[in-house]
Amino acid sequence: MHTHTKTIAFINGKGGTGKSTTCVLVAAALDTVGRAVQVLDLDTTQRTATSWLDSSGLGHMVASGHFSTGEVRLIDTPPRLDSTLFQKAAAMASIIILVTSPSPADLVTTQQTILALDLIAESTGAHPTVRLLYNNVQQGTSLSQDLPIRAREIGAEPLVQFIRRRQAYQHSIIMGWKKLPAVAREEVLAVALEIATLPEKTLARRKP
Ligand SMILES: Nc1ncnc2c1ncn2[C@@H]1O[C@H](COP(=O)(O)OP(=O)(O)O)[C@@H](O)[C@H]1O
Ligand SMILES: [Mg+2]
Numbered sequence: 001m002h003t004h005t006k007t008i009a010f011i012n013g014k015g016g017t018g019k020s021t022t023c024v025l026v027a028a029a030l031d032t033v034g035r036a037v038q039v040l041d042l043d044t045t046q047r048t049a050t051s052w053l054d055s056s057g058l059g060h061m062v063a064s065g066h067f068s069t070g071e072v073r074l075i076d077t078p079p080r081l082d083s084t085l086f087q088k089a090a091a092m093a094s095i096i097i098l099v100t101s102p103s104p105a106d107l108v109t110t111q112q113t114i115l116a117l118d119l120i121a122e123s124t125g126a127h128p129t130v131r132l133l134y135n136n137v138q139q140g141t142s143l144s145q146d147l148p149i150r151a152r153e154i155g156a157e158p159l160v161q162f163i164r165r166r167q168a169y170q171h172s173i174i175m176g177w178k179k180l181p182a183v184a185r186e187e188v189l190a191v192a193l194e195i196a197t198l199p200e201k202t203l204a205r206r207k208p
Helices: 019-032 048-055 086-093 104-124 146-154 167-175 182-196
Strands: 006-011 037-041 072-076 096-100 129-134
Touching: 006 019, 006 048, 006 086, 006 104, 006 182, 019 072, 019 096, 019 104, 019 167, 019 182, 037 048, 048 104, 086 104, 104 129, 104 146, 129 182
Parallel strands: 006 072, 006 096, 037 072, 096 129
Antiparallel strands: none
């Protein structure tokens, strides 16, 4: 039984890393295993998460702005470190998922995002659990090597599970969760369960 509500924000200072995609996929996966999920779409310019949920029959998960009930709250965020909505999401979250590809350029932006999160944590006094989620992984490529090591090099703890690059995820915005191939649904579910069972930190985060 779950009585506690977790607030999980999908974050990166750069656009196109897969924040919205992974946020809605994780939402759909948790829904299939019976968890109550709400998605707060704070990317009010793009509204990718809202339109995906609406068009795939999951519009009931879209939160209007404040949460009442619901065991898991997922927040999609704008790709701007200086946006007040980004800062609001970071301050609300007990768990922050840094969504990034394994590309060195994206890891640099991710490191800048971590520094911005540290500043927010200093001013709010809240110290959320932060994990890095690799998205768009192409296995067998050189960039897919040593993913855990490269996460720690930028001061981030990686999730064990990751999400591969699949065209099916691009189609899913029209086709919905149920039309995804089983392997895709399984990898998203593995990520979703890892995220949903992360511990929430209450003490100050130790510097690496
Ligand atoms: N794992 C993936 N495999 C293939 N395409 C992906 C994957 N993740 C994201 N994409 C695609 O990349 C683009 C950007 O993703 P999106 O979730 O909108 O990024 P963000 O919200 O970070 O700006 C979209 O076209 C999306 O379909
Ligand atoms: Mg987005």
